[in-house]
Amino acid sequence: MKTYREENYLKAVYQLANHDKSKTVSPTDIANWLEVKPPTVLEKLAILVKKGYVTYNKFDGARLTTTGKDIALNIVRRHRIWETYLYKELKFSWSEVHEIAEQLEHINSDKLIDRIYDVIGNPDFDPHGDPIPNKQGKLPKSDRRPLSQSIKGCKCVVLGVSEHSEVFLNYLTELKIGLNDKLIVEQINAYDDSLKLSTKTKEHILMSAKAAQQILVQCIKPNCACK
Amino acid sequence: MKTYREENYLKAVYQLANHDKSKTVSPTDIANWLEVKPPTVLEKLAILVKKGYVTYNKFDGARLTTTGKDIALNIVRRHRIWETYLYKELKFSWSEVHEIAEQLEHINSDKLIDRIYDVIGNPDFDPHGDPIPNKQGKLPKSDRRPLSQSIKGCKCVVLGVSEHSEVFLNYLTELKIGLNDKLIVEQINAYDDSLKLSTKTKEHILMSAKAAQQILVQCIKPNCACK
DNA sequence: TAATAAAATTAGGTTAACCTAACTATTTAA
DNA sequence: TTAAATAGTTAGGTTAACCTAATTTTATTA
Ligand SMILES: [Mn+2]
Ligand SMILES: [Mn+2]
Ligand SMILES: [Mn+2]
Ligand SMILES: [Mn+2]
Numbered sequence: 001m002k003t004y005r006e007e008n009y010l011k012a013v014y015q016l017a018n019h020d021k022s023k024t025v026s027p028t029d030i031a032n033w034l035e036v037k038p039p040t041v042l043e044k045l046a047i048l049v050k051k052g053y054v055t056y057n058k059f060d061g062a063r064l065t066t067t068g069k070d071i072a073l074n075i076v077r078r079h080r081i082w083e084t085y086l087y088k089e090l091k092f093s094w095s096e097v098h099e100i101a102e103q104l105e106h107i108n109s110d111k112l113i114d115r116i117y118d119v120i121g122n123p124d125f126d127p128h129g130d131p132i133p134n135k136q137g138k139l140p141k142s143d144r145r146p147l148s149q150s151i152k153g154c155k156c157v158v159l160g161v162s163e164h165s166e167v168f169l170n171y172l173t174e175l176k177i178g179l180n181d182k183l184i185v186e187q188i189n190a191y192d193d194s195l196k197l198s199t200k201t202k203e204h205i206l207m208s209a210k211a212a213q214q215i216l217v218q219c220i221k222p223n224c225a226c227k
Numbered sequence: 228m229k230t231y232r233e234e235n236y237l238k239a240v241y242q243l244a245n246h247d248k249s250k251t252v253s254p255t256d257i258a259n260w261l262e263v264k265p266p267t268v269l270e271k272l273a274i275l276v277k278k279g280y281v282t283y284n285k286f287d288g289a290r291l292t293t294t295g296k297d298i299a300l301n302i303v304r305r306h307r308i309w310e311t312y313l314y315k316e317l318k319f320s321w322s323e324v325h326e327i328a329e330q331l332e333h334i335n336s337d338k339l340i341d342r343i344y345d346v347i348g349n350p351d352f353d354p355h356g357d358p359i360p361n362k363q364g365k366l367p368k369s370d371r372r373p374l375s376q377s378i379k380g381c382k383c384v385v386l387g388v389s390e391h392s393e394v395f396l397n398y399l400t401e402l403k404i405g406l407n408d409k410l411i412v413e414q415i416n417a418y419d420d421s422l423k424l425s426t427k428t429k430e431h432i433l434m435s436a437k438a439a440q441q442i443l444v445q446c447i448k449p450n451c452a453c454k
Numbered sequence: 455t456a457a458t459a460a461a462a463t464t465a466g467g468t469t470a471a472c473c474t475a476a477c478t479a480t481t482t483a484a
Numbered sequence: 485t486t487a488a489a490t491a492g493t494t495a496g497g498t499t500a501a502c503c504t505a506a507t508t509t510t511a512t513t514a
Contacts, residue, residue, distance in 0.1 A: 005471075028491060040472055042493065047470090058479090058492070090342045100336050107330050115317045232501075255461060267502055269463065274500090285462070285509085 004106035007075050008034060009044050010053060013062050014072035024061030073137035078113055079105040080126035080133075085116045087127040094127040094178075095169035128169075129160020129179055129216060145226070147183070148193065148212035154185045154226050156217035163214040171211070176201050183217065231333035234302050235261060236271050237280060240289050241299035251288030300364035305340055306332040307353035307360075312343045314354040321354040321405075322396035355396075356387020356406055356443060372453070374410070375420065375439035381412045381453050383444035390441040398438070403428050410444065 012033045016025045023029075027041040034041070045062055048054045053068030064072055082101040086092040092100070124140040125131055131139045144159045158181045161169070172178070177199065186204070187196035193209035219226050239260045243252045250256075254268040261268070272289055275281045280295030291299055309328040313319040319327070351367040352358055358366045371386045385408045388396065399405070404426065413431070414423035420436035446453050 003470090026491075027493090036471085037473065038492070039474085039494080043471075086339075090339070090346070092338075092342075096338075100334070100339055103334050103336070107327070107334075109327050109330070111319075111323075112313075112317070112327055115319075119317070230500090253461075254463090263501085264503065265462070266464080266504085270501075 002071065005044075006048070006053075007071065007106060009041075009048060010064065010068055010072040011075045011079075013054060013064055014069065014076065017064070024059070025063070026061050030062065070137050073133045073139075075105050077133045077135075077137075078107075080130055081113055081117050081120070083126045083128070084120050084123055084132070088120050089116075093169075093173070095166045095173065097127055098164050125160070127179065128164055129158070142218075144216040144218055146213045147185075147195070147207075147215040147217045148209055150185045150188075150195070150212075150217070150226050152185055152188050154224055155182065155220045156185070156224075156226070157182050157220055158215060159218050160216035161214055162216060168211070168214060172215075175205055175207075177205075177215070182220065229298065232271075233275070233280075234298065234333060236268075236275060237291065237295050237299040238302045238306075240281060240291055241296065241303065244291070251286070252290070253288050257289065297364055300360045300366075302332050304360045304362075304364075305334075307357055308340055308344050308347070310353045310355070311347050311350055311359070315347050316343075320396075320400070322393045322400065324354055325391050352387070354406065355391055356385075369445075371443040371445055373440045374412075374422070374434075374442040374444045375436055377412045377415075377422070377439075377444070377453050379412055379415050381451055382409065382447045383412070383451075383453070384409050384447055385442060386445050387443035388441055389443060395438070395441060399442075402432055402434075404432075404442070409447065 009030070012030050013025050016029050016033060027038045027045065030041045030045075031038045045054060045056045048068070049056055052065055053071065054062050054064055056062045079101045082104040083097040086097040086100055086104075087094060123132065125142070129142075129144070131142060133139050142159060146162070147156070147158075150156060158177060158179055160179070161172070177183070181199055184198045185195055186198055189195070193212075195207045195209075195212050197205040197207055199205065236257070239257050240252050243256050243260060254265045254272065257268045257272075258265045272281060272283045275295070276283055279292055280298065281289050281291055283289045306328045309331040310324040313324040313327055313331075314321060350359065352369070356369075356371070358369060360366050369386060373389070374383070374385075377383060385404060385406055387406070388399070404410070408426055411425045412422055413425055416422070420439075422434045422436070422439050424432040424434055426432065
């Protein structure tokens with residue numbers, strides 16, 4: 001039996017591992033992520049190890065086994081399908097969907113997920129541009145880089161965001177920057193790396209480097225000099 | 228904090244009280260309903276009493292307080308709205324919706340419920356003909372009686388079912404009897420109270436008294452002699 | 455009504471999921 | 485390279501939800 005708590009632990013390990021592939025996933029990381037204390041995590045990790053979903057030692061940290069990763073990816077799949085459904089069918093904003101999807105991802109009905117995935121047209125990406133794993137846990141490819149890596153004059157398209165907080169998403173919405181919008185990098189301030197951007201609807205948007213790091217884009221011109 | 232377990236206990240008390248208004252709701256009734264053992268129920272009842280959601284003593288059994296009833300009716304509301312949504316929007320059959328709604332009813336988002344209720348057109352009844360309480364917990368009126376109380380020659384319309392089991396609902400589906408279908412009672416067997424019915428699509432349906440007790444109907448002719 | 459059956463209750467125990475406090479090991483930084 | 489800080493671990497405790505096995509009431513029924 002996988003409880004929703006167990007699902008959340010496995011998803012946390014998956015997400016932390018993916019967030020920073022160079023770092024190991026420590027009990028403290030998981031504890032902070034799930035807002036519990038380290039001993040609670042240790043205890044749960046021991047159970048997950050016994051069940052064969054993760055391996056753990058101090059040096060490698062927590063790692064998902066194949067089984068564990070399958071479960072985690074399935075939760076991620078459900079989460080992203082629900083987000084897309086809420087966004088497309090039920091007209092929630094991209095800053096609202098995450099919280100509700102956190103609950104809905106634990107509903108146990110393959111048929112329901114299949115239905116809503118069908119209704120939204122079997123997309124590859126969710127409203128934040130995150131890839132939706134298929135039933136086998138395979139992620140669609142997409143090559144994206146932070147907007148902050150752009151050079152002056154670059155024309156690019158927004159393919160996602162790496163931060164999902166409501167305040168950040170609402171900030172983008174205010175700037176009228178959304179998924180698949182085209183951006184032109186007009187200027188880059190050498191002192192603080194802030195950018196001046198323009199879009200179809202808005203010109204001279206000033207954006208901090210901090211914000212630009214969270215926006216994932218792809219160059220439009222095939223031979224663009226961006227890194 | 229109301230956990231889904233607490234919500235289930237309150238809903239159980241509500242449903243048992245409504246199923247048979249003459250009987251008190253005993254710990255054993257609740258235990259059987261929720262598939263737990265009586266001591267577990269006693270324990271939880273003590274907590275619910277302390278929280279002010281129910282009263283309990285051996286003679287009156289468990290009774291919802293005003294607060295407890297409000298919570299229970301809200302869960303019932305969410306359940307029935309989800310059932311209707313699954314049925315109308317996501318094309319689940321009326322025998323499938325209950326089980327999934329049992330999970331979805333605990334999703335905590337008023338905005339989500341409001342949205343889906345809007346999408347389905349703010350109906351008063353769910354796919355089983357059960358009334359959907361409004362936000363204030365008020366139930367829409369409808370007067371219905373078991374088909375088994377019909378007299379020979381009665382023309383009536385199906386407004387609901389009092390049993391929700393998959394096997395029963397699939398049986399009705401096989402007979403092509405659904406909500407709002409018109410029935411004519413052609414014959415009543417005096418020995419076992421079984422009925423001979425006809426519908427628009429099917430003639431000479433033979434139905435046991437047991438099944439007929441679970442079908443809720445309303446006479447079509449205003450001066451019908453049915454009890 | 456006395457015996458029997460059923461329901462309610464009490465006692466005591468388990469497991470999952472959390473916690474704090476204390477201790478140990480590992481970093482980091484002076 | 486030692487002191488201080490941080491991270492990992494162990495020990496021990498709590499609460500919610502379950503359980504079984506008595507025990508005590510409260511029906512039933514012969
Ligand atoms: Mn999300
Ligand atoms: Mn997302
Ligand atoms: Mn139902
Ligand atoms: Mn129903």
